[in-house]
Amino acid sequence: MTDLAAAAPPYSPGLAGVVAGETSIALVDGEHGRLLYRGYPIQQLVERGTFAQVCELLWTGAWSSGVAQAAAPLPDGVLTALGQLPTGTNAMDALRTAISVWGAQQGLTWPPTVEQARALTCFAPTALAAWGRVRRGLRPIEPDPALPGLAAAFLHQLEGVRPDAASARALDAYFIVAAEHGFNASTFTARVITSTRSDLASAVVGAIGALKGPLHGGAPAEVVSQLHEIGSPDRAEAWINAALDRGERLMGFGHRVYRAYDPRAAALRKVAEGMSGTADWLRLAVQVEDVALRILAERHPDRPLKTNVEYYTAAVLQGVGLPPDLYPATFALARHAGWTAHCIEQAGVDRLIRPDVHYVGEPERDLPAG
Numbered sequence: 298m299t300d301l302a303a304a305a306p307p308y309s310p311g312l313a314g315v316v317a318g319e320t321s322i323a324l325v326d327g328e329h330g331r332l333l334y335r336g337y338p339i340q341q342l343v344e345r346g347t348f349a350q351v352c353e354l355l356w357t358g359a360w361s362s363g364v365a366q367a368a369a370p371l372p373d374g375v376l377t378a379l380g381q382l383p384t385g386t387n388a389m390d391a392l393r394t395a396i397s398v399w400g401a402q403q404g405l406t407w408p409p410t411v412e413q414a415r416a417l418t419c420f421a422p423t424a425l426a427a428w429g430r431v432r433r434g435l436r437p438i439e440p441d442p443a444l445p446g447l448a449a450a451f452l453h454q455l456e457g458v459r460p461d462a463a464s465a466r467a468l469d470a471y472f473i474v475a476a477e478h479g480f481n482a483s484t485f486t487a488r489v490i491t492s493t494r495s496d497l498a499s500a501v502v503g504a505i506g507a508l509k510g511p512l513h514g515g516a517p518a519e520v521v522s523q524l525h526e527i528g529s530p531d532r533a534e535a536w537i538n539a540a541l542d543r544g545e546r547l548m549g550f551g552h553r554v555y556r557a558y559d560p561r562a563a564a565l566r567k568v569a570e571g572m573s574g575t576a577d578w579l580r581l582a583v584q585v586e587d588v589a590l591r592i593l594a595e596r597h598p599d600r601p602l603k604t605n606v607e608y609y610t611a612a613v614l615q616g617v618g619l620p621p622d623l624y625p626a627t628f629a630l631a632r633h634a635g636w637t638a639h640c641i642e643q644a645g646v647d648r649l650i651r652p653d654v655h656y657v658g659e660p661e662r663d664l665p666a667g
C-alpha cells in the first residue's frame with residue numbers, strides 16, 4: 298500500500314457497511330425482516346393497495362385513493378429499434394435499448410420530475426411486452442385504455458388476450474413487492490447518474506444494466522429449474538444435500554441484508570396461495586422450502602439463511618403464465634417505481650457522488666529511456 302493510501306480512511310470492499318446517503322423512501326430492516334415504503338409495511342401495501350398507488354406513494358410521499366395508471370403507446374422509433382435486435386436478445390438488453398431510444402425521443406431535462414417518472418414507468422411495460430411479441434414475429438398490441446393498471450396492461454399487450462382478474466391482481470401484487478428496496482446496486486447506479494445532473498432515462502438505462510448482472514437480477518428462473526429437478530418432496534433432502542456437498546447454492550435462499558425471513562417472500566407466498574393453477578407446484582415449493590431451511594440451519598448454525606423474495610416470485614410469475622426468460626425484465630418493470638423515486642430524491646440533494654479511492658499502483662517514476 299502507498300503512503301497516501303495508508304493515511305486515507307479504510308477501504309470497505311463492496312462498500313459494505315458504508316453509509317452512502319440518506320433516504321426517506323424505504324426502510325429495509327434486515328434484522329427483523331421488515332420492509333416499509335414511506336413508513337407503510339409491505340404486507341399492508343400488498344393487501345390494501347395497488348401498484349399505481351404505491352408508485353405515487355414512492356414518488357410523492359402521499360397515499361391517495363383513486364389513482365389510475367395506463368400503459369403508454371409504443372413510439373415507431375422504439376418499434377424500429379426492437380425490430381433490429383436479434384430474436385435471441387436478452388430481454389433486459391431489449392428493455393434497456395427501448396428505454397434508451399424513448400429517452401432520446403423525449404429529450405428529458407434535469408431535474409427529474411414526478412411527471413417524467415410516471416411517463417417512464419408507464420412506457421416500460423409496453424416496451425417489454427412489445428419485445429415479447431416482436432421476438433416471436435408478432436405485431437405489438439396497442440394498450441387497451443379500458444384495462445386498469447400496468448400489470449393487466451402488460452399481460453394483455455404480451456399475449457393479446459385480456460388477463461383474468463386474479464392473474465392481473467397477482468402480478469400487480471408482485472409489482473408492489475418488487476417496486477423498491479433501498480440502496481441496492483441498480484438504485485445506487487441510478488442515483489450516481491442523477492447526481493451528475495444527467496436525465497432520468499439515462500439513469501434508468503444505467504440501472505437496468507446493473508440489474509442485469511446475475512448477482513443482482515435474482516434467480517427466480519433458477520428456482521423453477523431447481524424445483525423441476527427435485528421433482529417430488531421425498532427427493533428434496535437427498536437433492537439438497539448433494540447440491541450443497543458440490544458447493545452449490547440453493548436458489549431463493551440467503552440475502553445480503555435480511556437475516557430474518559424476507560418479508561417480500563412472505564407476501565408473495567400469500568399471493569401464490571390465493572392463485573388458481575399453482576396448487577401442485579406450490580405444495581412442492583412449500584415442502585422443499587421446509588427441508589431446505591432445516592438443512593441450511595444445520596449447516597450454517599451461525600449464519601441465518603432464510604427464504605428470499607425470488608423463491609415465491611417464481612411461483613407468482615409462473616402462475617400468471619410468464620416465460621421464465623422474461624422474469625428479470627419483469628422485475629425491472631416494477632423497480633422503475635423505486636429507481637425513479639430515488640432519482641427525484643437524489644436531485645433534491647444535488648451533490649455529485651464521487652467517492653475516494655486508494656491508489657495502490659506504482660509510485661511516481663520516469664518513463665524508460667527511448
Ligand code: ACO
Nearest residue numbers: 513514515516545546547548549550551552553600605607
Ligand atoms: N445456499 C447455500 N449456501 C448459502 C446460500 C445459499 N443460497 N447463501 C449463502 N450461503 C452460504 C455461503 O456459502 C457462505 O458459506 P461459508 O461461510 O461456509 O462460505 C455463507 O452462507 C455466507 O454467504 P455470503 O456469500 O457471504 O452471503 P451474501 O450475503 O454475500 O450472499 C446471496 C447473498 C448472494 C443472495 C446468497 O445468499 C446467494 O447466492 N443466494 C442464492 C441466490 C439467490 O437466491 N439470489 C437472489 C437473492 S434476492 C435478490 O437478489 C432480489
